[in-house]
Amino acid sequence: MSMKSSTRQIDGVTIVDLSGRITLGEGSVVLRDTVRDLLSKGQKKILLNLAEVNYIDSSGIGELVSAYTSCKNQSGELKLLNLTKKVHDLLQITKLYTVFDVREDEAAGVKSFGK
Amino acid sequence: MSADRVSYTLDSTLETVNDAEETAGRIAAEAGFDDEEIVKISMAVREAAVNAVLHGNAYDPCKKVTLAFERTADDLVIVVRDQGKGLDPGQIPDPLAPANLMKTSGRGIFLIRSFMDVVEIHPSQTGTELKMIKHIHGNPVDSKEAHQ
Numbered sequence: 001m002s003m004k005s006s007t008r009q010i011d012g013v014t015i016v017d018l019s020g021r022i023t024l025g026e027g028s029v030v031l032r033d034t035v036r037d038l039l040s041k042g043q044k045k046i047l048l049n050l051a052e053v054n055y056i057d058s059s060g061i062g063e064l065v066s067a068y069t070s071c072k073n074q075s076g077e078l079k080l081l082n083l084t085k086k087v088h089d090l091l092q093i094t095k096l097y098t099v100f101d102v103r104e105d106e107a108a109g110v111k112s113f114g115k
Numbered sequence: 116m117s118a119d120r121v122s123y124t125l126d127s128t129l130e131t132v133n134d135a136e137e138t139a140g141r142i143a144a145e146a147g148f149d150d151e152e153i154v155k156i157s158m159a160v161r162e163a164a165v166n167a168v169l170h171g172n173a174y175d176p177c178k179k180v181t182l183a184f185e186r187t188a189d190d191l192v193i194v195v196r197d198q199g200k201g202l203d204p205g206q207i208p209d210p211l212a213p214a215n216l217m218k219t220s221g222r223g224i225f226l227i228r229s230f231m232d233v234v235e236i237h238p239s240q241t242g243t244e245l246k247m248i249k250h251i252h253g254n255p256v257d258s259k260e261a262h263q
Contacts, residue, residue: 024165025129058162058226062219069217086154093229094222095211 003027003053005034013045013110014038015081019052022060031060035067035078044076045113047103051082056090068100077101081109122183127172127197135164135182139193142184146191146251155230156191156249162223163195163245171197171243186251193247201238 003020016034021027038046048067056064064080071078079101083091091097103109123138125131139160143153164180172178178198185192208215210222228234233248 023161024132024169057158057165058220058222059165061222065217066219069219090226094225095216099216 003030005030007034007038010110013047013113014043015047015049015106015110017049017052021055022053022063023055023057024059028059028063031063031067035070039070039074039076044071044074046071046076046078047081047106047109048078049081049106050084050087053087054084056087061090061094061096064100065096077113079103079109079112081106120183120185122181125180125182127168127174127176127178127180129168131168131180132161132164135195136161138182139184142186143191146186148191148249148251152249159227159230159247160193160195162227163247166202166223166245167195167197167199167243171199171202173199189251191249191251195245196242198242201240202236202243203238204236
């Protein structure tokens with residue numbers, strides 16, 4: 001299953017709904033292009049909804065780190081929402097769980113961004 | 116005690132990475148691993164195939180990746196070989212080190228080691244051989260021995 005991405009806006013926060021696999025190749029490219037496109041439009045409050053992401057490999061992890069860093073470098077914020085158990089476990093063993101701001105509730109996640 | 120062995124010679128492409136992962140999942144299921152272990156095994160093989168295709172063979176169409184599975188009574192043994200320059204295990208950085216934590220690559224071998232019971236890296240001038248072993252728990256031999 002390839003990856004799909006769609007975006008929506010709530011209170012100045014862009015929620016990116018991702019589904020499928022973030023892996024080397026198409027999945028990583030979709031994520032990279034989506035975040036790059038948002039940042040180029042000045043949309044720097046990004047909440048990545050990973051509820052439907054059922055698989056992620058080391059390239060996908062690298063792409064999440066890259067997205068986080070790109071956002072931060074442009075004075076933006078990128079947070080993660082609704083991790084599946086597999087993705088949660090991967091971020092735990094790679095010690096990235098504490099690096100990312102991970103949210104479990106969309107409304108609270110949106111509110112957590114500064115005005 | 117029976118041993119089943121199968122091997123594949125694959126091109127240095129992204130399709131190979133996906134095929135390797137899929138094949139590993141199927142063979143792990145046939146070996147009786149549970150769903151969680153199947154995901155770990157197939158992911159380890161995916162990462163090994165990524166290393167072979169990308170870092171070993173560098174997508175060179177003249178170079179092949181060999182993928183072999185052997186099921187013994189106690190283990191599933193998986194070997195991935197490439198025809199690259201040879202990976203020096205001593206040069207693999209620790210992705211958990213603070214200086215490396217935010218790097219966008221370098222987690223493949225770490226994940227393989229996290230998911231498999233035994234991991235051996237054998238570099239040579241003709242490429243790298245990555246051997247991964249997952250112990251088969253609760254197999255008939257174990258049960259038999261437990262009752263003796």
